Amino acid sequence: MVEPRFFETIAPIYDFLTKLFMGGTYESMRKRMLNEDTSQMEILDLCCGTGYICNTIEAKRIVGLDQSDAMLARNAKVKRDNKTLIKGNAYQMPFKEEEFDRIYNSSASHEFKLFSRLLKKSYEILKPGGKIVIFDIYQPKNPVLSLFMNTFVRYAVERGIMFVHTKEEWRQMLQEAGFVVEELDVIRGLYIFARASKPLNTAVNQPNS
Template sequence: MTTDRMPRDKGSEVHGIFEKIAGYYDRMNFVMTLGRHEKWCREVAARVAPAAGGQLLDLATGTGVIALEAARRYPASAVTGVDFSEEMLSRAMAKPGADAIRWQRADAACLPFENESFDGITEGYLLRNVEDLAGVLREQYRVLKPGGRIVILETCPPSGLLKPIMGWGVRVVVPLLGQLVARDRSSYTYLESSTLAFKSPQHIADMLSGLGFRDIGWRKKFFGTNVILWATKPK
C-alpha cells in the first residue's frame, strides 16, 4: 500500500521498496483488501469535495487510483498527482484518463508548491512511510487553502477484541500473500511491520487538531485494519 516517502536513509530504503513493487501494486492491493481498495479510494475522492474549478492535490498517488477517480468525479477541477517513486508515477501515467492529471515527482516532506495552493488534498498510505509525521502534515496544512479539506486513507494497527486475530493476520497473511502473488515476501514484511507500528486514528486526529485542522473525523475499514480520516482547514 502506497508512497510519497521521506528523507535520506529510511527514505531511500522505502523508495527502493516502492520502486520494486510498482508492477504488482494494484494487484496486491486488490488481493489484500478482498477487492475493497478501489471502493475506499472512491470514498476518499468523494469526501474531499474541492470547490468547483479548484485545485486538488493527491499525495502518495502511487499508481494514481485516487487521482484518477478525482479527475473523473470533478472534471472542472485541476488534479495534481505527486509521488516519490518514478516507477509508481510511470504506472499511473500509463492508465486511461491519465492525460487529465498533472503528474509530479516530489517529497511530501518538502512540497514544491506555494502556500494555500490547493482547495483539497487526498492521500493514500503516505503517513506510515514518513519519518517526520508532524512535518508532513504541517506541509499539507501550509499548501491547503482555508476552507479546504484533507482526506487520508491509511492502514490502522488492530485494536479491540479482534486485535489478536487481526494482528496475526497482518503479521502472517500479508507477507505470505506477498510471496504467493508477487514473489516478494520481504517488501510485504515491511508493510506488515509498518502497519503494526503505526499510530492510531485518534493519535493522527490529535496531531491534525494540534496543527489547526478542524471538523476532524474518521471511519475504520476492513475489521479496523484500514481507516479514512478527514479534516478541514479553518477559513
C-alpha cells in the same frame, strides 16, 4: 520512509497488491474519498503511486506527487490534460501556501515515521476551507487484530518498515496540525478513514509550532 527502489521493483504489480492490501475496500473507499463535486477544485494526490486517486477524480487541476519513477511511469499511462505528475519527497512538498482545495493520501501514511510533518505541510498548502482525506492501515486496540497488524502485516507485508497510529493518535496529529476533524472512522477493524478541514478563519485555529 520506504526507499524508492522498493517501489521500482513492485510497480508492475502494485495495483494488484493494493487491492489485496485494502481488504476488499478498493472501490468502496475510493468512492467514499471522492464523494463530493471536485470538478472546479485544485487537487493534490500526495504519494499518488499509480494513480488510484488522480486517475479517477474530476478536478480543474490535478497534481500527483510521488518519489518513484516506476510508479509515476505507470500513472502517466493514463493521459489527462488536467494532470501533472511530479517526482519528489513528500517531506519536502514543492508547493506554495494555500495552493490546493483538497489533498488525498491513500495507503501511504504508514510509510512515514514523521507523518505529522506531512500533515503540517498539508495544512499550509491547503486553502482556507480546504480538506485532507486519508485512508490507511492503523493500530487496532483489539488484541487479536493488533497482533496480526504487528506481526504478519509489519514483517510479511511491510518488511519491518511500518508506522501506524491508533484512532486517538490520528485525531491528535490532525488537530495539532491545525485541522478540524470531520470524519475519523475505523474500517473493518484494520483501517482508518479520516477527513479533516482547514478552518476558513485560520487565525482562530493556528497549528502548534
